[in-house]
Amino acid sequence: MGNAAASLPDGARDRLLELARARGVSLASLSDFLGRNPSYLQQFIRKGSPRRLEERDRRKLAAFFGVAEDELGKAPEMSYALPHEEEGPGAWVVVPRLDLGASAGPGVVPGGEAAFDTFRFSRRWLAEQGLAGAQLSAITVAGDSMEPLLNDGDEILVDRTPRPLRDGIHVVRLGDALLVKRVAQAGAGRLALLSQNLAYPPIEVAADDLTIIGRVVWKGGRI
Incomplete structure (x- = not known):
């Protein structure tokens, strides 16, 4: 044979x-x-x-x-059709997975923001989440300071659409480090970077020293 x-x-x-x-x-x-x-x-x-x-x-x-x-190789032919509203062009939004990580720990120096892969999200699902037209990218969480909310290795969807800052979980750049933290107002011209893991103390910085990359709007990871 x-x-x-x-x-x-x-x-x-x-x-x-x-x-x-x-x-x-x-x-x-x-x-x-x-x-x-x-x-x-x-x-x-x-x-x-x-x-x-x-x-x-x-x-x-x-x-x-x-x-x-x-x-x-080619994907096998499916034995069923998707619903009509998900078949046509534009039914999916392609989101780049960037070759860098946002540290939920002491901070990492990011590499180049080169997409090495993509996710596809239903355009309708994104609209239902209030993310229609959002500037989205996906990156990986590194470290344990945001546990149990975000775990090491989780992938997060970051909305980079420019808009006024409001309290929430954001990806930020502080010096050369890329971090994922809960960002809160801390008085005039000051911001607090808060970890979910209480073993990590808050970090207070001048707002001018921090660059807000985007708001974390979704996460995915292994169970």
């Missing part, structure tokens, strides 16, 4: 192997990058199991290698 993987109609396996060799990365390390067991991609390429990469894995690998997702 021939190789099961070779009988599949697309060249996703060959292309993935070619990209890995060109970059000089092992299949095991790529599997670890995806949060999978070390033999996951080896089995995908050599044994045809799974038959297709999951959309999340395909998107993440495509972003890593800088190629189009369809080079690594």
Whole structure:
């Protein structure tokens, strides 16, 4: 019998192997990058199991290698149709995931704000949340100072639309550090940066020393 993987109609396996060799990365390390067991991609390429990469894995690998997702396989045909209002163009809003983290701890120096991936949100859902037309981006929380509200590794949706400051959870820049904190007024020209975790004391700063990047309006993370 021939190789099961070779009988599949697309060249996703060959292309993935070619990209890995060109970059000089092992299949095991790529599997670890995806949060999978070390033999996951080896089995995908050599044994045809799974038959297709999951959309999340395909998107993440495509972003890593800088190629189009369809080079690594096509999504299976769905056996049902989405409701009509979600089918047409403009039904989804693409939100960039930025390659930086907002520290919920002592602070981190951000890297370049380069999108490495995207989320898709229903335009109708965003409107229901009062976020129609908002300037949105997604970044990762680092640290534990906002626990239990925000955990290390959570992804947060940040509304960067310019508007007057009101008390709430914001991503801010203080010097070279990017932080996620509850921001509250602390008197004339002063702001307080408050942590949810009471082990971290409040930080009071001059408003002119702080840049408000955006308000945190949604979070997602593993349970």
